[in-house]
Amino acid sequence: MIPKRAPIGDQFHGALIRVDQDDLLIDQVPLSVEPLYQGTITLRYGVRLLGKPQLAIVPGLLALDYGDFLTGEDAWMFILKKSNLYPRADVVGYMHDGADEMLPVKKLDLALPIMVLAYVDDHATRPIAQPQAVIAVDANAIAPRLLDYLPHFPTLALWRDNDERENL
Numbered sequence: 001m002i003p004k005r006a007p008i009g010d011q012f013h014g015a016l017i018r019v020d021q022d023d024l025l026i027d028q029v030p031l032s033v034e035p036l037y038q039g040t041i042t043l044r045y046g047v048r049l050l051g052k053p054q055l056a057i058v059p060g061l062l063a064l065d066y067g068d069f070l071t072g073e074d075a076w077m078f079i080l081k082k083s084n085l086y087p088r089a090d091v092v093g094y095m096h097d098g099a100d101e102m103l104p105v106k107k108l109d110l111a112l113p114i115m116v117l118a119y120v121d122d123h124a125t126r127p128i129a130q131p132q133a134v135i136a137v138d139a140n141a142i143a144p145r146l147l148d149y150l151p152h153f154p155t156l157a158l159w160r161d162n163d164e165r166e167n168l
Contacts (some may be wrong), residue, residue, distance in 0.1 A: 004062025007093060009122065012041045014136070016129050019156070021045035023129040025118070027136040030156060036129060042122050043131075043146055046080060046096050046115035048110045056115040057101055057108070061092040062136035098126030114149045135159055151152065152158055 014027040015035035025043075029035050046056030062075040067084050070078050083089065087106035095101045098113060108157040134152045136142055142152065145154035 001062065001064075003069050003071050005092060006075075007044050007058050007060040007072075008073055008076045009042050009044045009074040009119075010146050011140070012043055012118075012134070012146065013069070014038070014041070016041060018129075019160075022161070023118070024154065024156075025131045025134045025136075025150070027138075027141070037118070039118065040121075042119040042124065042141070044117050044119060044127075045071045045145070045149060046117055047091075047110065048112040048115060048147070050107050053109065053112050056096045056117075057091055057093045058092045058096070058117065059091045062105075063090040063092065065089055068072055078106070079105065080147065083108070083110070094125045096127065096130070115150050117130075118144070122155055 001063065014025060015029045015038040017024050017029060017033050017035050025041065044058045046058045049055045059075050059079055061165055062070040062078055065088050083105040086139050089105045090102050091105060092102045096117060116131055117128050118129045121132050131150060132140055133156055134146060134150050135156050137154050153162065
């Protein structure tokens with residue numbers, strides 16, 4: 001029996017805001033900013049496609065060559081750590097735009113950064129944004145995996161200072 005898709009995900013309690021061209025997760029919304037979304041945000045992680053770094057798939061199910069299926073954390077860790085052993089294994093999931101997709105592992109580019117996608121809840125398949133950073137005073141309140149894939153800044157001002165330095 002084929003199991004149900006179960007993509008990994010983390011929760012962020014706060015808001016999603018847009019500053020200039022960047023979408024940011026923030027724990028406390030400044031009065032001068034209108035949030036794009038506020039509340040509990042589900043975050044999922046997409047693996048970018050080989051030769052098309054602007055595209056990514058959020059794995060929900062991994063079908064291995066020998067007939068086994070993996071979901072959730074097991075599928076995620078297998079893709080990141082052991083997928084080179086089974087390049088023909090199929091990844092079933094949703095693309096970064098919400099489209100249903102199935103791709104062989106060999107079409108994934110594990111050398112590129114993971115794409116973080118924000119969703120309104122655990123059941124959504126179409127993301128509402130692709131955040132570029134997390135702004136939160138307490139890093140301990142943020143899911144460790146999220147901190148692995150997005151830069152963290154304690155304040156919006158520190159993020160802006162960092163952003164301005166990178167654009168010089």
